[in-house]
Amino acid sequence: MQIFEPAPCLLPYIKTFMVVESNNSMVNRLLPDTTVVAAFRLRGQVQFNNQLGNTLLPIFSISGLRKSYKMAEYGKNSANILVHFKEGGANAFLDLPLHELFESNVELAHFFPPSELRALEDQIALREPIQAKVSLVQNFFISQLRHNHPDRLIANAIEKIKMANGTISVKDLSKNLYISIDAFEKRFRKTVGATPKQFSDIVRMKSLITQAHANRSFFNTALNAGFFDQSHFIRNFKAFSGQTPKEFLSTVSGPVK
Numbered sequence: 001m002q003i004f005e006p007a008p009c010l011l012p013y014i015k016t017f018m019v020v021e022s023n024n025s026m027v028n029r030l031l032p033d034t035t036v037v038a039a040f041r042l043r044g045q046v047q048f049n050n051q052l053g054n055t056l057l058p059i060f061s062i063s064g065l066r067k068s069y070k071m072a073e074y075g076k077n078s079a080n081i082l083v084h085f086k087e088g089g090a091n092a093f094l095d096l097p098l099h100e101l102f103e104s105n106v107e108l109a110h111f112f113p114p115s116e117l118r119a120l121e122d123q124i125a126l127r128e129p130i131q132a133k134v135s136l137v138q139n140f141f142i143s144q145l146r147h148n149h150p151d152r153l154i155a156n157a158i159e160k161i162k163m164a165n166g167t168i169s170v171k172d173l174s175k176n177l178y179i180s181i182d183a184f185e186k187r188f189r190k191t192v193g194a195t196p197k198q199f200s201d202i203v204r205m206k207s208l209i210t211q212a213h214a215n216r217s218f219f220n221t222a223l224n225a226g227f228f229d230q231s232h233f234i235r236n237f238k239a240f241s242g243q244t245p246k247e248f249l250s251t252v253s254g255p256v257k
Contacts, residue, residue, distance in 0.1 A: 001019065004018075010145070012089065013086055014086065031069050034203060038063075041057055044078025062106055066103045102193060161203055167225055201236075
């Protein structure tokens, strides 16, 4: 795995360009995250497996936010460039309300001219080394930048949700931002790709996982994060990750509390 930082003009919109290569077949468990991801398959095959079935990853695709895990099965000798957008950053390139991508993986040809994507595919195939391929993908997004300025109100809401580790209510958020709940929810899901509640749930669970890795305890922090009891937390955690808390931490040394 290799990480490449975006050019300065893309910094407001893109977190990283990540290259994932695999000489042998492997399976990764992908937990829900707060960002949209575009994938550029360089070689080999990648298949997503989840509760809804199996999906072969297209050559160029984009995935929206989701509330549950999925398994990514990388074929032998596969390589992919993953573009991790910042929250709301994909709006700078896509003329689409991002909530329409929720729980979906869609070909990029639905959003960009197919002729330009075919030209990009040909250029990527001819260019070496991997840094040069990443540069081509980066230049493509620079060319597609619509100079859409980030929504400051939504950016402020995202920051508040993260600072509260996902435990702030939508009512309190809208009140603090001086906007009605209906208008706030509509604006948030269009910009971010999920409702404020769905986004907060992802942030909350990711925060709990981070804390559990640090202190080897899930349940006390889960209760403090608003879960009613142990069974409520386990049920939500298994939907999020596909595993019980004990199974999830089984690779970490020491007893799970």
